[in-house]
Amino acid sequence: MNKPIRIVIADDHDLVRQGIRGFLETHADLSIVGEAGDAATAVSLCNLHAPDVALVDLVMPGGGIEATRAIRAASPKTEVVLLTSFEDVQQIVSAVQAGALSCLLKDVDADALADALRKAAQGEAVLHPRIAARLMDAMRRGVEPGSGALESLSQRERETLALVAEGLSNQMIAERLGIGEKTVKTHVSNVLGKLNVSDRTQAAVYAWRSGMKQRSPH
Numbered sequence: 339m340n341k342p343i344r345i346v347i348a349d350d351h352d353l354v355r356q357g358i359r360g361f362l363e364t365h366a367d368l369s370i371v372g373e374a375g376d377a378a379t380a381v382s383l384c385n386l387h388a389p390d391v392a393l394v395d396l397v398m399p400g401g402g403i404e405a406t407r408a409i410r411a412a413s414p415k416t417e418v419v420l421l422t423s424f425e426d427v428q429q430i431v432s433a434v435q436a437g438a439l440s441c442l443l444k445d446v447d448a449d450a451l452a453d454a455l456r457k458a459a460q461g462e463a464v465l466h467p468r469i470a471a472r473l474m475d476a477m478r479r480g481v482e483p484g485s486g487a488l489e490s491l492s493q494r495e496r497e498t499l500a501l502v503a504e505g506l507s508n509q510m511i512a513e514r515l516g517i518g519e520k521t522v523k524t525h526v527s528n529v530l531g532k533l534n535v536s537d538r539t540q541a542a543v544y545a546w547r548s549g550m551k552q553r554s555p556h
Contacts, residue, residue: 342369343459346387348380348405349395349421354444358393361448368452377405385412390459394438396422396429399523401531403429403436410437417458421446426490427472432534440464488548490532498525502538503545 349355355373362368372383377400392409396402406418419440420433430441443466454464501511512519535541
């Protein structure tokens, strides 16, 4: 009997991780060797266990794209399968450029997910049909990778990015926007992931270069 495919699951939502793990563990050929709720933990687990496949959420603390790049550096034998709720072409292209083998939407059928993980362990890529269709459309229209990443941000994420570009701390941003500091942290993490940058400084530079006006609401 072949050895089970060893998998690390990385998603910041506990219920999502538990659900995925619960399903995958019903398959004798799939073995979960670790779970992570953020990019740094995912990278550490992959460095420690060198799993066959890392199933990574695209939008999580630390950024799924940055996690992908770091996982591939720490454990070259580990293939990365990204799960995403978004069909943003620029993010998918950035993810593939970072080393992701496959990209699936979170509404993927459970059996299809298991099959994608098996294929990933063999080095075979899988793209969700809707993602593939959008990539083909983008190629036909000549869309440049990375152009329009700002458009993937929600209004609140844009407001958060503008304040990060002003040099405000999470606490100051929370006070300015009238929201909780934990919510700000989530917005910042989402911004980093969507812009494919690793820290606040890079996000600020991105905002400046993109011509985002720094406005201080009064």
